[in-house]
Amino acid sequence: MDSEVSSESSSSSYPWYLAIFHNYPLISAVLAFAIAQTTKFLITWYKENRWDPKRLVGSGGMPSSHSSTVTALAMAVGFNEGFGSSFFALALILASVVMYDAFGVRLHAGKQAEVLNQIVCELPIDHPLADSRPLRELLGHTPNEVFAGAALGISVATIAYFI
Numbered sequence: 001m002d003s004e005v006s007s008e009s010s011s012s013s014y015p016w017y018l019a020i021f022h023n024y025p026l027i028s029a030v031l032a033f034a035i036a037q038t039t040k041f042l043i044t045w046y047k048e049n050r051w052d053p054k055r056l057v058g059s060g061g062m063p064s065s066h067s068s069t070v071t072a073l074a075m076a077v078g079f080n081e082g083f084g085s086s087f088f089a090l091a092l093i094l095a096s097v098v099m100y101d102a103f104g105v106r107l108h109a110g111k112q113a114e115v116l117n118q119i120v121c122e123l124p125i126d127h128p129l130a131d132s133r134p135l136r137e138l139l140g141h142t143p144n145e146v147f148a149g150a151a152l153g154i155s156v157a158t159i160a161y162f163i
Contacts, residue, residue: 024160025076025091032072032156036065036149064141064149066102070095071153079161099150102141 014022021027040061044052059066074091081087120132141149 024080025073025157028076028157028160029069029073029153031160032068032153033065035156036063036068036152039063039152040065061141062145062148063152064099064102064145067095067099067141067146067149068153068156070098071150072157073153075154075157076160079157095150099146102149103143103146 037057040058040063041052043062044050070091074088074095077085077091078088
């Protein structure tokens with residue numbers, strides 16, 4: 001066991017427990033997520049003139065943090081392992097599925113939640129569902145939000161690679 005740990009850590013100049021802080025794909029993905037969420041927070045402040053801390057962790061909105069995260073991860077893996085590697089292929093497929101889900105399934109689920117909330121609002125007061133909590137409507141993304149998130153992810157991974 002000690003020989004395995006020492007042989008793995010000998011290939012890197014960092015101890016095994018600090019290696020995570022030098023993992024370029026992970027750092028790129030987390031940084032892209034943080035920038036996207038902060039951007040949503042600032043856009044809400046600018047447009048609605050209010051601070052909404054939920055925008056720092058919530059889904060939906062411009063840009064897509066899901067898209068920026070998986071795109072940054074895929075690009076960083078491509079830079080790190082090579083764009084012809086199986087690792088890049090895996091990351092690219094993951095990014096494609098996440099982005100498709102963001103503007104496909106989740107966008108339509110949000111629209112359905114909006115309609116259901118309207119139906120519940122119109123129910124008589126004595127109906128058992130009349131006092132139910134509203135469903136979250138901001139679940140998915142428009143294609144522009146997904147594209148902006150992807151562009152952000154590509155930019156973050158590329159800039160981080162050259163720094």
